[in-house]
Amino acid sequence: xxxxxxxxxxxxxxxxxxxxxxxxxxxxxxxxxxxxxxxxxxxxxxxxxxxxxxxxxxxxxxxxxxxxxxxxxxxxxxxxxxxxxxxxxxxxxxxxxxxxxxxxxxxxxxxxxxxxxxxxxxxxxxxxxxxxxxxxxxxxxxxxxxxxxxxxxxxxxxxxxxxxxxxxxxxxxxxxxxxxxxxxxxxxxxxxxxxxxxxxxxxxxxxxxxxxxxxxxxxxxxxxxxxxxxxxxxxxx
Numbered sequence: 001x002x003x004x005x006x007x008x009x010x011x012x013x014x015x016x017x018x019x020x021x022x023x024x025x026x027x028x029x030x031x032x033x034x035x036x037x038x039x040x041x042x043x044x045x046x047x048x049x050x051x052x053x054x055x056x057x058x059x060x061x062x063x064x065x066x067x068x069x070x071x072x073x074x075x076x077x078x079x080x081x082x083x084x085x086x087x088x089x090x091x092x093x094x095x096x097x098x099x100x101x102x103x104x105x106x107x108x109x110x111x112x113x114x115x116x117x118x119x120x121x122x123x124x125x126x127x128x129x130x131x132x133x134x135x136x137x138x139x140x141x142x143x144x145x146x147x148x149x150x151x152x153x154x155x156x157x158x159x160x161x162x163x164x165x166x167x168x169x170x171x172x173x174x175x176x177x178x179x180x181x182x183x184x185x186x187x188x189x190x191x192x193x194x195x196x197x198x199x200x201x202x203x204x205x206x207x208x209x210x211x212x213x214x215x216x217x218x219x220x221x222x223x224x225x226x227x228x229x230x231x232x233x234x235x236x237x
Contacts, residue, residue, distance in 0.1 A: 001113075001116070002116070002117050005110070005113040005116075005117060006117075012044060012048075013106075015040075015044070016041065016044060016102065016106060017106075017117065017118070019037055019040055019041055020041070020103065020106065020114075020118045021117065021118050021121045021122075022037065023037055023122070024121075024122050024125040024126065024129075024167075024170075024171055025125060027158075027163070027167050027170070028129070028157045028158065028167075035092070035095075038092065038095040038096065038098075038099050039095060041098065041099050041102050041103075042094070042095040042098035042099055042102070044102065045098045045099075045101060045102035045105075046098060056105070057101045057104075060101070060104075062100075063097070063101065066093075066097050066100070067097075069093075070090075070093050070094070070097070073086075073090045073093060074090065077090055115178075115181075119174055119177075119178050120178065122171060122174050122175075122178075123174065123175050123178040123179070125171075126168075126171040126172070126174065126175045127175070129156060129157060129164070129167060129168075130168065130200060132144075132156045132157055133154050133156040133164055133168075133200065133204060134200065136148065136154050136155070136156055137154055137200075137203050137204075142155075142156050142157065144157065146159050148162070149162070150162060152205045153204070153205040153206065154203065154204045154205055162206070164204055164206075165201065165204045165205070165206030165208075165209030165210065165213075166206070166209055168197075168200070168201055168204060168209065168213060169201070169209045169212045169213050169216070172197050172201070172213055172216065172217065173216055173217070173220060175197075176190070176193060176194060176197065176217065176220060177220075177224075179193060180224065180225075187225050190221075190225060191221065191225070194217045194220070194221055197213065197217060198210075198213060198214055198217055201213040201214070
């Protein structure tokens, strides 16, 4: 089914499918790969919007919310003591906004297949990175022989960069949502998976990202699994 979906796309859509699928891998490869993905997808989005005069995003309230956020960053930059420190990050926001709406456009056109292929691949990458992190937690080094440069932290495939917790937080909801599609009637299994994810995040050793993962997965269990409030409060406590 993946093969059939791929060959029904035009050349630009095939490229977008590959770029979107590889997005989590770029976190492992580094900032250059991440920025390259953002740039290529944003370039395709801008060219397509101008060429076909397709400005659907203007009517989207999310676009205006992100635009207000972007303007606030510009205002903050004007009053900054050293604007050069923040300029690159602010410019990157433009690429991120374009990335978001190109993804939204792709999902609207091919929702089921996009979720199956792209989110399926993201789930696979997340699972591999997580298992590699567990190996390091247990043995002190990961499957490639890397070990953390700081005691009490886990780095996994990221080597000397201690960003595994950020990666884990970024993709854990995609992972649990994808799993939920197949086990939506088995709340016990989903809850066990959520508890396992929270435990792994805790053992990674990044306090800020652990809190984010904990809150994200807790609210997922409340709103998506629809636990009774007393049960949810007990688990949260």
